[in-house]
Amino acid sequence: MEVPLLDLRAQYATIKEQVLAGISEVLDSQVCIGGPKVLELEQKIAAASDCRFGVGVSSGTDALLNCLMSLGVEAGDEVITTPFTFFATVGCIARAGAKPVLVDIDPRTYNIDPNQIEVAVTRRTKAIIPVHLFGQMADMDPIMAVARRYKLAVIEDAAQSITSTYKGRKAGSIGKAGCFSFFPSKNLGGIGDGGMVVTNDEALYQRLLLLRNHGAEPKYYHKFIGANFRLDPIQAVALLVKLPHLNDWSEARRRNAAYYNERFAGTAVQTPCISPDCQTIYNQYCIRVPRRDELVAHLKANKIGCEIYYPVPAHLQECFTYLGYSRGDFPAAEKAADEILALPVYPELTRAMQDAVVDAILQFLG
Numbered sequence: 001m002e003v004p005l006l007d008l009r010a011q012y013a014t015i016k017e018q019v020l021a022g023i024s025e026v027l028d029s030q031v032c033i034g035g036p037k038v039l040e041l042e043q044k045i046a047a048a049s050d051c052r053f054g055v056g057v058s059s060g061t062d063a064l065l066n067c068l069m070s071l072g073v074e075a076g077d078e079v080i081t082t083p084f085t086f087f088a089t090v091g092c093i094a095r096a097g098a099k100p101v102l103v104d105i106d107p108r109t110y111n112i113d114p115n116q117i118e119v120a121v122t123r124r125t126k127a128i129i130p131v132h133l134f135g136q137m138a139d140m141d142p143i144m145a146v147a148r149r150y151k152l153a154v155i156e157d158a159a160q161s162i163t164s165t166y167k168g169r170k171a172g173s174i175g176k177a178g179c180f181s182f183f184p185s186k187n188l189g190g191i192g193d194g195g196m197v198v199t200n201d202e203a204l205y206q207r208l209l210l211l212r213n214h215g216a217e218p219k220y221y222h223k224f225i226g227a228n229f230r231l232d233p234i235q236a237v238a239l240l241v242k243l244p245h246l247n248d249w250s251e252a253r254r255r256n257a258a259y260y261n262e263r264f265a266g267t268a269v270q271t272p273c274i275s276p277d278c279q280t281i282y283n284q285y286c287i288r289v290p291r292r293d294e295l296v297a298h299l300k301a302n303k304i305g306c307e308i309y310y311p312v313p314a315h316l317q318e319c320f321t322y323l324g325y326s327r328g329d330f331p332a333a334e335k336a337a338d339e340i341l342a343l344p345v346y347p348e349l350t351r352a353m354q355d356a357v358v359d360a361i362l363q364f365l366g
Helices: 008-029 036-048 060-070 087-095 140-150 202-211 233-264 292-301 318-323 331-339 351-365
Strands: 053-057 078-081 099-102 125-129 153-157 177-181 195-199 285-288 340-343
Touching: 008 036, 008 233, 036 053, 036 195, 036 233, 053 060, 053 202, 060 087, 060 153, 060 177, 060 195, 060 202, 078 087, 087 099, 099 318, 125 140, 140 153, 195 202, 233 285, 233 351, 292 340, 292 351, 331 340
Parallel strands: 078 099, 078 125, 125 153, 153 177
Antiparallel strands: 053 195, 177 195, 285 340
């Protein structure tokens, strides 16, 4: 049986007419930049995240970059984050002109290890970016405690974790701001690139709005240097159609994850470790196995979709050689990169498809 890693067509088939009607409404209005649909989405995402404000932007990457720029992060500053994340987290720190300072991960959850953050703080540290990886939030209380001690801003990279919770608090609502991605593969995915920043800080909200439109206020008058970080209304209407389904889709992913956990119990497969403080949305379901790369070849030969998130930690990327890190500096991140493998977990999976995935893995493991 062929099982794709993700099947966006199956989801789209259930909402096609609504999405097309929304796109048609935007085209008929010819309000193709900003407008009421973007504002409606901002308000609804903010509310779903227990935040006062939302700022739609062009991607999850630009959400991070806009936050860093709006908080005044610049050359000479340092920002602490994890080496085990999608490239944008660390890349945006460098693009803002600051130095990324990396801290190893908790080997169980793959999120930044809060116990290692304080020793990385210097007089140049301006912010911390914890990443809520694979749908599970980082351990925020000790992170926020360090931030308060040293007066640091915390930007939650929640690109993979919209509506996830930590001790009952929503992703994006704990730090100074939270950043979401609407890349099509996300639990709440658009029909192209898109993202959003949520915050409870009104002054930061106003700055984010300003900088997403080249820093112009009024039009053609620029007190600040911003960029084109705008979210277009065609993305907004597609996301507005999907948003009411988000909780059900995330619950379906949790059911699929529970079934995998049951089937893999007692085997050599290490299933995800979810903190009792967290409710995850399983943007990815990642296992750890011996001989991972051989297993990938076996699964692909059997038409089973899988993906390695992430094969090369940030400190070993060629473009970050200048930071001076070496192999062995972050052993937990390096070991995860060598062993981790994401399996299909999307809501439309059938039990038969999941059984095909599990059977192929157990066959390989003997």
